[in-house]
Amino acid sequence: MDRNVIVDKNVITQASTIDTTKKISLLRRMKKYKMFYFFIAPFFILFAIFSLFPIIASFFIGFTEWNGMGTPEWVGFENYIRLYHDPVFIKSLLNTLYIWFFSTVLTLGLAFILAFMVNYYIRRAKGFYRVVFLFPLLVAPALTAVMISVIFSTNSGIMNMFLSFFVEGTVKIEWLRSETWIKPLIVLIIIWRWTGYHFILFLAGLQTISSDVYEAAKIDGASGGQIIRKITLPLMLPIIMVSVLTATVGGIQIFDEPYVLTQGSGGTNDAGLSMAMYLYQNAFEYFDFGIASAQSYILFALILIFTLINSRFLRNRT
Template sequence: MVSSSAWNGVRRNGAFYASIAPFFLIFLAFSIFPVAFSFYLGLSDWDGFSDPHFVGLANYGRALNDPVFQKAIWNTLYLWFWSTLFTVGLALALAVLVNDHVIGGRTYFRLVFLLPLLVAPAIAAIILRVFFTSNGGIVNMLMGAAQGQPSYFNWLASEVWIKPLVTLLVIWRWTGWHMIIFLAGLQAIPRDIYEAARLEGVGRWAIFSRITLPLLVPSLVFSIVTATLGGLQMFDEPFVLTQGQGGTNNSTTTLGMYLYATAFTQFDFGLGAAVSWYIFAAVVGFTLLSRAVNQRLGGSA
């Protein structure tokens, strides 16, 4: 039981508690309650209209046995791996070039490379469609000019090419943001270290591999972690590029798109909630793994 002294303290500081109460009420209503309710839905069969029926872990088993869910896992891993690899690699290369060869106007470069992130995903998808549409697309026009005959290849309907196109869209949108992270990390490295290495006759590649890269590990880990967390929850780019259809034979259906389709198209909220907890488990697992790796690298540095 709460002691009388505690109650007296609450009465004495009533104005303070009243001033912070709205924050906790909003946090409870829009954070704690949705999480708890989604956990309950994951154990229930509910279409959003009738009363929920408790089914235990059946929704989790249904998801694992669904071929579309299995394909969504593969698509998500594919898009995450290649988009992270090229985005982080290209961002690192651009950051090094800007840091080494641009003395004035770095703010201009930051602005230019961040502009794609300010473009709405729907607009970015329209731009990409202008290049790769089957009828009148710029890429097909160039191919037709090279071949001497018109080309009507349907890039967006191809199971082989649609994934690279989604990856290209992700790279275009997010490379600038990761470049800013690396550029901040590079500018935090003392210049005296580089000058001492040059006086010792150390080459550029040795300076990069033995000085720059080890000192850039915190920025590199942060960049990879954020790219991975975004990749595991990828939704915008494949959704808008395929107009919500997931490509031919679900070739670009990600876990986020599968969750959206089951919950808000098929109205199977129980299955959708179960999928959301699978995504949550993957995000938490990778976060813990990256934290352990970061601590190990930090301890060995």
């Protein structure tokens, strides 16, 4: 018994001395590396104030009722329950998923076709195409939306004029007020803006695939379709997944385009209302900060889920 106790004591004193020497050496090491903290300080101070703190605080405000004045009142999960039963919120969620899905698939698809063509069929002027398709990225999304709303305006839009060539009389489709067309227009803006960006990434990826691989496949008698499916796509997958992630993070947060196209209203029957827009309306038009914070976290969670799925997918593949 006694011996046991003594042994235990020894262990304890030993452990604590290790602990204190560890602590001292940690402090000493931190002192030695004080310049590290000095250099990263400006960023982390700004980051703590303008990113980290708001995100943490937002989580708690999501469980309160608050209009920005007075003290927030704790309401538990009520904001989340209210959102679940709010048809406008559900609509904004579905709209966002619609916009995200179609814009991502169509943009990346078109970008891939372009990159493929330029890489294998275009000998000259590759640089020219890289420049041309990147032009839209230089126009602010809000101003792109203004441009699109001019092109698709009912009475003098060039789109209606173009369609009038094919039918008798003049076409007067109300693109911007239509419940059917507002989302495709938003998708169109995203395609126009982002195709060039992904095209350049894909082109860079395709250029790293050596032509020997294709030669070997051809010798083995693989068809064009087989080559694309079995060689090009698998080799390009990491780049495609990064593009999917970029497009997703942007798509879920879409705000400028629907806001400008619908002039802040969300369009007829909220057909063009995105999650970010509804969040903005709740926060800065109705000053319902609790609901808005809950919405922020739903948005955050969606992006987190997509990011995790994406990275899991990438890790499994590589």
